[in-house]
Amino acid sequence: MTAPPFALLQRGPEAALFQTPEGQVVRAGAFLAAAARLAQRLPAGVAVLNLCEQRLGFALGFAAALLRGQLSLLSADRSPARLAALVAQAQGGQTESGQTQGVVVLSENAPPGLSHASIQVEPRVCEGEPSVCEGASAVENPVIPPERVVARVFTSGSTGAPVPHEKTWGALTTRSAAACARFGLAAAGPVSIVGTVPAQHMYGFETTLLLAFHAPVSVWCGPAFYPRDIAAALAAMPAPRMLVTTPLQLRALLDAAIALPPLAGIISATAALPLALAERAEARWQTRVFEIFGATEAGSIASRAPSESDIWQAYPGLSFAAEHAGAEDGSVLRVSGPFMAPVALADAVEWLSPESFRLLGRRSDVVKLGGKRASLAGLTRILTAIEGVEDGIFIAPDDLDAASNARLIAFVVAPRRSADDILAALRREIDPLFLPRRVIRLARLPRNEIGKLPQESLMRLAAGNGEI
Amino acid sequence: MNQPITLSETAARALETELAHLIVEVLHLENKPESIDPLAPLFGEGLGLDSIDALELALAISRRFGIELKSDDERNRQIFASLRALAGHIAAHRTK
Numbered sequence: 001m002t003a004p005p006f007a008l009l010q011r012g013p014e015a016a017l018f019q020t021p022e023g024q025v026v027r028a029g030a031f032l033a034a035a036a037r038l039a040q041r042l043p044a045g046v047a048v049l050n051l052c053e054q055r056l057g058f059a060l061g062f063a064a065a066l067l068r069g070q071l072s073l074l075s076a077d078r079s080p081a082r083l084a085a086l087v088a089q090a091q092g093g094q095t096e097s098g099q100t101q102g103v104v105v106l107s108e109n110a111p112p113g114l115s116h117a118s119i120q121v122e123p124r125v126c127e128g129e130p131s132v133c134e135g136a137s138a139v140e141n142p143v144i145p146p147e148r149v150v151a152r153v154f155t156s157g158s159t160g161a162p163v164p165h166e167k168t169w170g171a172l173t174t175r176s177a178a179a180c181a182r183f184g185l186a187a188a189g190p191v192s193i194v195g196t197v198p199a200q201h202m203y204g205f206e207t208t209l210l211l212a213f214h215a216p217v218s219v220w221c222g223p224a225f226y227p228r229d230i231a232a233a234l235a236a237m238p239a240p241r242m243l244v245t246t247p248l249q250l251r252a253l254l255d256a257a258i259a260l261p262p263l264a265g266i267i268s269a270t271a272a273l274p275l276a277l278a279e280r281a282e283a284r285w286q287t288r289v290f291e292i293f294g295a296t297e298a299g300s301i302a303s304r305a306p307s308e309s310d311i312w313q314a315y316p317g318l319s320f321a322a323e324h325a326g327a328e329d330g331s332v333l334r335v336s337g338p339f340m341a342p343v344a345l346a347d348a349v350e351w352l353s354p355e356s357f358r359l360l361g362r363r364s365d366v367v368k369l370g371g372k373r374a375s376l377a378g379l380t381r382i383l384t385a386i387e388g389v390e391d392g393i394f395i396a397p398d399d400l401d402a403a404s405n406a407r408l409i410a411f412v413v414a415p416r417r418s419a420d421d422i423l424a425a426l427r428r429e430i431d432p433l434f435l436p437r438r439v440i441r442l443a444r445l446p447r448n449e450i451g452k453l454p455q456e457s458l459m460r461l462a463a464g465n466g467e468i
Numbered sequence: 469m470n471q472p473i474t475l476s477e478t479a480a481r482a483l484e485t486e487l488a489h490l491i492v493e494v495l496h497l498e499n500k501p502e503s504i505d506p507l508a509p510l511f512g513e514g515l516g517l518d519s520i521d522a523l524e525l526a527l528a529i530s531r532r533f534g535i536e537l538k539s540d541d542e543r544n545r546q547i548f549a550s551l552r553a554l555a556g557h558i559a560a561h562r563t564k
Contacts, residue, residue: 223539226526232538252523256530443495 010214017212021222032139034125035063047071047090051107056221057123058199061106072151076201146170165297170339176214178315192237194220195244202296207244227256240264248451263287271451278306314355322351330360369433386425388417410436484555494528506552534563
């Protein structure tokens with residue numbers, strides 16, 4: 001490394017951070033110069049709500065806030081109500097601390113419906129060598145205090161109400177180093193990453209923005225949504241190439257008859273990757289598939305190669321403790337690491353060691369009826385294993401604990417099976433208490449763009465559908 | 469209505485109908501194909517498709533018509549504006 005620990009960029013000035021669809025290689029020096037120019041336009045003492053859609057613009061906005069010592073508010077949820085709530089929360093928090101600070105919105109286009117000061121970000125840096133760029137000579141690569149809170153991220157909603165989580169610079173930086181070590185990025189030489197996940201989501205933030213700052217990685221900044229986009233992006237980047245994606249897009253890519261250049265690896269996260277899908281991908285592209293396990297509140301914490309093991313191995317530097325160890329519904333994983341407050345995750349796990357665990361399900365998915373417990377994730381696995389069921393989920397109505405006649409609801413995607421069929425199949429495998437009172441057949445589950453199922457969407461569907 | 473007509477009206481309407489059936493079939497929509505307004509937006513309001521539908525639909529269009537959609541196509545928004553717009557794009561670019 002040519003930069004001191006905790007420098008904004010752990011890269012030399014000539015290192016390639018990003019590549020644009022126009023073919024421009026964004027080098028560290030030019031990137032810093034552009035970020036410094038943007039930082040000069042930020043009003044003093046405000047939090048930065050970074051709404052930039054493009055990866056490069058988003059990265060410039062984040063770096064500019066870092067250079068100004070300002071907090072970045074990051075949200076994958078762009079609904080107007082959510083954004084307004086974030087702004088109100090940030091302003092309220094600042095007032096409590098005795099300072100009247102505001103929020104400034106960064107975006108490439110005027111943000112719709114937000115009546116706050118906004119700054120337009122040009123998602124580009126100067127062409128050519130850093131020295132020819134305006135102000136480049138004056139730009140330094142500052143060391144950011146590792147204990148400084150640099151970002152506030154928000155849970156995506158699938159675990160309930162949105163909750164802010166603060167990220168220190170040290171936690172983000174050391175996690176990048178851990179990912180670098182885990183996936184052998186330094187040994188592979190500069191690695192090209194094409195990410196299909198938005199940088200505003202914690203997984204995308206870590207793998208497609210922070211890795212470019214902290215590891216020998218160059219990230220694609222153009223579109224990577226349709227299979228053809230992904231193929232073109234990979235082809236435009238030099239080898240070795242890694243694809244950072246989700247189970248949903250990996251399936252689309254496998255189903256499309258599109259050739260990809262050689263892949264050094266594929267990383268999947270956001271939802272469990274079916275083993276068969278991982279094996280198909282490995283066979284098709286002669287590569288290795290890895291999964292990352294993480295959560296907005298903790299970031300990426302573990303990984304595994306699904307074709308080799310179902311055990312999650314901790315990222316270097318993190319350690320796991322078990323809460324409620326020995327409980328029949330599994331333990332809660334408590335994660336500790338450098339520059340972070342220990343955090344307990346909402347998942348039920350089988351704790352194996354301070355460095356490993358098996359995932360059992362989401363702990364908030366544990367339901368109790370008639371003195372018996374069941375994991376909704378476990379019931380869902382049974383449901384989706386039924387022949388003809390393409391997708392499905394069990395949910396508990398809000399009044400499950402209060403109303404004696406309340407039971408679970410199952411949503412299924414099963415074009416060739418009737419609700420009665422499905423119920424009959426479930427009856428064979430599930431305690432009668434946990435059989436769904438309603439089986440709601442859908443064309444597709446309301447998964448959001450990263451493949452998750454927001455509880456509120458399901459409840460809306462449940463409210464809008466009649467009994468079977 | 470100043471656009472040049474490249475297909476006969478009959479052929480264009482037939483392609484729209486075929487595409488409507490494809491959309492309903494692939495996305496497992498409750499709508500009847502003939503009930504889709506050819507001028508209504510496919511995404512957001514109108515038919516209400518989302519980004520995952522876009523992924524599925526792109527795959528189906530590639531198989532049926534031999535066209536690979538991509539999101540950096542400047543006309544992407546225009547192409548998906550309505551059933552009629554999508555049918556027009558397919559008519560002009562189909563390879564099978």
